[in-house]
Amino acid sequence: MAKILLSNATILTMDDKGTIYDKGYLVIEDEQISEIGPQESLEALGGLEGYEVLDCTDKIVMPGMINCHSHMSMIVYRSLADDMPDRLNRFMIPLEDRTRTIEMVEDGTYYAAAEMLMGGITTVVDQGGEVEVQAKVFEDIKMRGVLSETISSRNFAETFQKSKDFLANWSNHALVTPSITCHAPYSVENEHIVASHRLAREYDVLMQMHLAEMVYEFSESKKHYGVGPVQRLDSLGVLDEKFLGAHLCLASKPDLEIVAKRQAKVSYNPGANSKAAKDIAPVVDMHLLDIPVGLGTDGPMSSNSLNLFGILGLAARLQKLRYMDRSAFPCELVVRMATIEGAKAIGLENKIGSLERGKLADVIIIETESVNMMPIYDYYATIVYSANASNVETTIVNGEIVVLNKHLISKNLQDLRKNMLLHHKTISKVAEQLYVEIEEKYDLSQKLNY
Incomplete structure (x- = not known):
């Protein structure tokens, strides 16, 4: 049973009201979000022993x-x-x-x-x-x-x-x-x-x-x-x-x-x-x-x-x-x-897309310490115009951590890359032949926007 607590986070819930917790917490139990709210209300919950705690100070938490x-x-x-x-x-x-x-x-x-x-x-x-x-x-x-x-x-x-x-x-x-x-x-x-x-x-x-x-x-x-x-x-x-x-x-x-x-x-x-x-x-x-x-x-x-x-x-x-x-x-x-x-x-708005009690725990944590992320006055503007994929620190899918500290942990990335590159030689050989065939058959100076 997954039991994860995200604390001291800036949380963009993306709910209907556009709720933002400048300092908040989020609790995951099994595959679902069980609690979410302002940090000061966390102590009132009690019974959070045994949870994996991720301190999200100076981090942005939002839906995957x-x-x-x-x-x-x-x-x-x-x-x-x-x-x-x-x-x-x-x-x-x-x-x-x-x-x-x-x-x-x-x-x-x-x-x-x-x-x-x-x-x-x-x-x-x-x-x-x-x-x-x-x-x-x-x-x-x-x-x-x-x-x-x-x-x-x-x-x-x-x-x-x-x-x-x-x-x-x-x-x-x-x-x-x-x-x-x-x-x-x-x-x-x-x-x-x-x-x-x-x-x-x-x-x-x-x-x-x-x-x-x-x-x-x-x-x-x-x-x-x-x-x-x-x-x-x-x-x-x-x-x-x-x-x-x-x-x-x-x-x-x-x-x-x-x-x-x-x-x-x-x-x-x-x-x-x-x-x-x-x-x-x-x-x-x-x-x-x-x-x-x-x-x-x-x-x-x-x-x-x-x-x-x-x-x-x-x-x-x-x-x-x-x-x-x-x-x-x-x-x-x-x-x-x-x-x-x-x-x-895609018809899944009752399950994913926002951080709310009862929804599936698809969550990402974005660090803000990298040089491209500061200063922050508007969280949304920072995500749209400043952030990039390398700022994602943690990814949680269905209540399970799959990326932690910017490392994929659900599989070995080096093995995945090695396997993918096994096809490079074959593809390169066929591509070179196609280039020759295309140059012989078509006028490549003709503008076709597709």
């Missing part, structure tokens, strides 16, 4: 962050072809087709999970492959995940069956929450989208999909279906309160009105969107329509980093730039998007 969109196993490809036009179709898909193995998925997932846990992310929504292998990684490394097999029409029978098996085998797990992913409107046919949605509703789980992300996604949709991708999905009846759309950086105002009407959710991924020169998602408009929006890093090949702290500041800056409004996207809102609003986007 939620990464609402990623492709973790692709970390093995990080830093390849970053400046290539149309990289997805020309390079990423062929590379994965030629190199991916079950061992690669496992090793990549372990290493990506380590990076996220050490950077304060306790929950990730991942669109992957070989999902049951990934689920076992999450169970072993002790991270919370909303996981899925990525369904596409080119291998529908296989990926749909894997999705069904995953839902049957991993329901009601403490750390792993199954979901359904259709890759994107341009890669999944109508009948397959409908079948996937039907399966998601049968099991009452989240359905994920890349949406309103690519320029050609709109032209192809209008060519084949007469409407844009958001309208197309709406006509199929798959947009609902348990639908999470990744990106929507090219969504129009009418598109967003449909999303709001259907009570669907969005993951905002500014790192990957800006790196791929797509567009700045209209998130201020989403908020005006009361659309729940979480934050995502996207995959470590798309944004190259699984550091959600970097996304916080970028998300705010880009929204201010898009709307030419310095007051847009205030810091508290950004932190809420990384915590409780992210939880709402």
